[in-house]
Amino acid sequence: MKLLHIDSSVLGPHSVSRQVSAAIVDRLRQATPSLDLVYRDLTQIPLAHLSGSHLAAAQGAPAPAELGPDLAASAAVLNEFLDADIVVIGAPMYNFTIPSQLKAWIDRVLVAGKTFKYDANGPQGLAGNKRVIVAISRGGYYGPGTPAASLEHLETYLRGVFAFMGITSPEFIVADGIQVGPEHREKALAGALQAATSLQAA
Template identity: 85%
Template sequence: MKLLHLDSSVLGPQSVSRQVSAAIVDRLKQATPSLEVVYRDLTQAPLAHLSGSHLAAAQGAPAPAELGPDLAASAAALDEFLSADIVVIGAPMYNFTIPSQLKAWIDRIAVRGKTFSYGPNGPQGLAGGKRVIIAISRGGYYGAGSPAAALEHLETYLRSVFGFIGINPEFIVADGIQVGPEHREKALADALRAAASLRAA
């Protein structure tokens, strides 16, 4: 069984989402010691954002030679995702949504004919056999019913995009980490407890 672990926070070891995603992976490895883990740090080795040349090549146009490394990186990211049984993602909220590094990765795995298709009945997800667990961290409180809920475009976006490709993701949430030290400490502790109690792979 293979697990793909992704982090997208720019904060390094100070990142809450990184700490929680690592705890999720540790929990799953303890439950399944034979689990094969592939790690990708989207800030240390970022994928380029999509360009017109990349999209044209994906639609069959001749690719310029200089696009070769980008296309190879794109294929590698997609292959990692397709071969994984479990995907664990650390996703902090930046300006109400996902980090641009994570968006660049999503643009490489949301591929027609690979992870979704269009048919007479509309779009169909093709990646439904995977388990996706996402550790999200948010500076304030954006949960359902909160005054700032309308500004929440992190969890809602990830739920939508993974749903589009056939996956119902699981979320572990650390909220209010910028409200104050005690709020950060409690949010992190609660998220780590949730990670430790995850069902086995």
């Protein structure tokens, strides 16, 4: 069984989402020591954002030579995702949505014919056999019924993206209010870490 661990926070060891995603992976590896782990830090080895040349190459046009390494990186990222049985993602909220580094990764795995397709019934997800667990950190409170709920474009976006690929029940562990104050941060982190240790085994 293969586990793909993705981190996208720019805060390194100070990141709440990184701490929680690591705790999730530790929990799953303790339960299933034979898990084959692949780790990708999207801030240490960032993916380029899509360009016109990327899209042209995807449509079969000749790719410029300088795009070769990036196309190889795209293939590697997509294969990591396709090969994984479990995907764990650390996803902090930046300006009400996902980090651009994580968006660049999504652009490499949301690929027609690989993770979704269109047929007479519309879009069909092709990656529904995966378990996806997302560690979310948000500076404020964005849950249903909160004043800022309409600005929540992180969890809602990820739910939509994964559902489009056929993953209809992603799991979310959320640390909210981490910028409200030290006590709020400590409480949110403790709750998220406890939730991580209580996850169902792989």
